[in-house]
Amino acid sequence: MSEPKPSRGMGDYFRAALACVATTLLTLPLHGVVDAANIVMIFLLVVALVAVWLGSGPAILAAFGGVALFDFFFVEPRFSMAVADAQYLITFAVMLVVALVIGQLAARLREKALLATRREDEMRALYDMAKLLSGAVAAEQVADIVRDFLGSRMEIDAVLYLPRGDDALTAIPARQGGDQQQAHVRAVYEQGQPMPLAAEESGFAPALALPLVSSVRTRGVLLVFSEHAERFCAAEKRPLLDAVASLTAIAVERLHYGEVVQEVTLGMESERLRTALLSAVSHDLRTPLTVLVGLADALTLARPSLPPSAFESAVAIRDQALCLSGLVHNLLDMARLHTGKIVLNREWQPLEEVVGSSLKAMAGVLVGREVHVELAPDLPPLEFDAVLLERVFCNLLENAAKYAPKGEILITAQVAGDVAEVAVVDAGPGLPPDGEESVFDLFERGRHSGAGGGLGLAICRAIVEAHGGRIRAERRAEGGTRIVFTLPLGTPPVLEEEAGE
Amino acid sequence: MNDDRPLILVVEDEPQIRRFVRAALEDEGRVVEASSAAGALEAFTGPGPALAIIDLGLPDRDGVELIRELRTWTMLPLLVLSARSAEAEKVAALDAGADDYLTKPFGVQEMRARVRALLRRQKVGAGGTVIEFGNIRVDRAHRTVTRDGAAIHLTPIEYRLLGVLLTKAGRVLTHRQLLKDVWGPGYAERGHYLRIYIGHLRQKLEADPARPRYLLTETGIGYRFQIQDYAT
Structure with missing residues (x-):
């Protein structure tokens, strides 16, 4: 579909001239039958019609032509441009002015009508494109629809750049763009402002990069290009291009939210399955x-x-x-x-309490063993999940009892910088050389392996790290193992003073 | 001939668990079994049981809901059976009115001890005005606490907290229940208050605060005041 044009070139001038000649031929027989003034009216009518049908240029030609023909064929002396009666000069002048004014008014009217038709046409095409876009389910489809529209309506080509994964802009359809072009597209994406590119910048043709701005953020870039830069650079093209960019942005945003919803649904589904x-x-x-x-x-x-x-x-x-x-x-x-999705039920509490409950829980395992607890008196309350930290202590105590069959077990805790350092120490045979780190790996066992060792320490590490702490194992010089973990100190909440104390 | 023995209701959908629970409790009372919440409610149509053991994972109804319903018309002791790593479930059951819980798997002796304690409490209530444990003596009439005869100063909140724990001795009290009873309903979410004050009480009353004998922690759930050797 090509754009209707307001003026159609030399053909229209020829048609206008033809109309004047035809009018003269048709009105010649009326010479002497009707008054010359009525002949003038007929010529004016023709000028008006020419203006409506053929535009302002042909109308001007028809105005002058009409006056000339009227003079030549109808004013005495006939068949000469000479004028016998000088008052016909007034007739000519009035005829010319009226013809020009009518012609211009009619032509303007026609242009307005044409423009309205064109706008309506554009709107309809945009509407059709929007309808197609609303049904698109993939970015490739969006790109195809936009390219079809720009190709048929404006005879320009286009590429859609959308962020994928790590925010790198990917061209749809895929194409090799120069680094300079990529940089321009990136700049438009980041600044949200359209930017024209000369042929040497884009590497293939003059281009214009339009940001796809949605309600929340820039969703991508639409790069339009053509060998004929005027097809997209002209000021009157911009509203249409901007409209296309907005519609594309909406479509891309819709796709994005669709993906988000799908991801969330998938995540929820797999989480539900795992829990079940x-x-x-x-x-x-x-x-x-x-x-x-x-x-x-x-x-x-x-x-x-x-x-x-x-x-x-x-x-x-x-x-x-x-x-x-x-x-x-x-x-x-x-x-x-x-699963990486443990919800910690963190609360401020003294460490002493969880040490006590762990010792009580492990009383069966620790039968006949001496356990010393040395908690620094200045140890502030810490913020942790008591159930999980009890698991840490129970696993460490169980390990100590299992791998160090005799000797005392020591639990210590003190402030060390901005963390609390907690240690469980045994007097066993100690770790194998280089076992300090691997001991926390899944299914790693100490030398004196019992049933399912290892797993306990891996759990300890997962819990301590979930609390933002670190865990490590040390060989003691005097023999035995010291497992140390840290917990961040943070700022304990202030207790309200007890009334009446 | 054994008609005066207490009736113990066991609500559990797993027949093998019912079997050993019944075998273990033969000495404590007569055992009636129910495999569902509906069956449990039916068991109350005759002479009412003196104690109920309820598994929280019932096939026909949420165990917590059953407890809530029972609590609308009976105060009989309720012992709950639940899984480990199901602290939230246990807290919900206790808040709904359960008196104690056992974590699966559990030993027979522990279950017997809990059942005995619950049945005894039903009979004698919560002791007199003077309560003694270890070297501590609490005189509730005179509001004094002594340790080896020497007076111990407790702040009003500490005394109130000790009082609540003593009144419900042997019973597990959730953080929420204690905060509500001692500080008031507005403090239900301030768990750290409770933990700090329990720490104070342990410092003042326990021989080794890190290894308490009386003020026991039920991790993730609440506290229990354990009176050992109580009438046994």
């Missing part, structure tokens, strides 16, 4: 383990009591079932911690 799986596994394992522990325990308490060998078996079954249960819990904890 974990709780199903933990329920299915817990029930038989609870039964096993309970039944074996009931056997050990049966009256009359079992014969010694059966009693020992019952105790062993109970202890192994408890051990298995601990392992299952560790695995489930690890799975939960490894």
Whole structure:
């Protein structure tokens, strides 16, 4: 579809001339029958019609031509430009002025009508494009629709640049652009202002980079280009180009939000699945383990009591079932911690409390062991998840009990700079050389491996790191292992003074 | 012939768990079983049970909801069975009115001890005006606390906190319940107040505050005042 033009070149002037000649031929027989003034009227009518149909230029030609022909064929002496009666000069002058004025007015009217038609046409085309864009589901489709529109309406080519992943702008359809062009597109993307590019800058043709500005941010860049720069540079083209850019921005933004929604839905779905799986596994394992522990325990308490060998078996079954249960819990904890989405229930509390509850929880494992607790008196309350930190202490105490079968266990804590440093120390054989770091890796075991070691330390690391702390293992010079972890001190909340104290 | 023994209701959907719980509690009372919340409510149509053990993972209804409903018309002791790493569930059950909880898997002796404590409390209530534990003596009539005969000064809040814990001795009290009872409803979210004041009480009352014998922490849930060797 080519754009309608207000003036159609020499053809129209020829047609205007033809109209004047035809009018003369048709009115010649009327000479002497009607008054010359009426002939003048006919000529004026023709000028008006020429103006409406052919535009202002041909109308001017028709005005002059009309006056000349009228003089030549209808004014005495006929068939000569000479004028016998001088008052016809007034007729000519009035005729010419009226013809010119009518012609110009009519021509302007026509141009306005043409412009309105063109605008309406543009609007319809934009509307059609918007409708197509609203159905687009991929960036490639958006690019195709925009390129079709610009190609057919303005005979220019275009490329869409959209940020992908790491915010790098990717061309759709893919094309090799020079570095300079990339830099320009980037600048337009960042500044949100359109920028023209000369042919040497773009590397192939004069171009114009338009930012795709949406309500929130710049969503990309539309680069239009053509060998004929005037096709997009002319001022009257800009409103259309701006409209195209806005529509494209809306379409790209819609696609973006669509992707976001999809990602969130996917994330929620996989999170839901994981949680469902974990709780199903933990329920299915817990029930038989609870039964096993309970039944074996009931056997050990049966009256009359079992014969010694059966009693020992019952105790062993109970202890192994408890051990298995601990392992299952560790695995489930690890799975939960490894999803990376642990919600810490952090609260300000004294460390002493969680040390005490851990010692109580591990009383069975620590039977016959001496455990010393040395917490610095100036240790402020810390912000941590008590349940998880209890897991850390329990795992460290269990490890100490397991890998250092004798000697005392020491728990210390003090302020060290802007962290609290907590240590669990045993007097066991110590770590293997170079084992200081790997001991925290998943499924790593100490030399005296028991059932499912290692996992406990990996859990400790995950929990401590989730609290913003670090954990490390040290070989003690005097023998034994010292596992140290830190917790950030932060600023404890201020307690209101107790009234009436 | 054993009709005077207390009736213990066990609400648990897993038959094997019911089996060993029943076997373990034969000495404590008569056991009736229910495998669902509906069955549990039915068990109250006859002579009411003296204690109920409720698994929180029931097939037909949320265990916490069942507790809430029971609490609208009965004060019988409720012992809850729940999984580890389900602290929120336990807190919800306790806040709804449960008295104590056991984490699966649990030993028979521990369960017996809890059941006995709950049944006993039902009988005798929460002691007289003078309560003694370890070397501490609390005289609630005169509002004095002594340690080996020497007076210990407690601030009003410390005394109130100790009072609440003593009144509900043996019972697990959630952070929320304690904050509400001692500080008032506006303080339900200020867990650090409670922890700091429990720390103060331990400093004043416990021989080794890091390893308390009486003021026990139920990590992630709340506190329990444990009176050991109480009538046994």
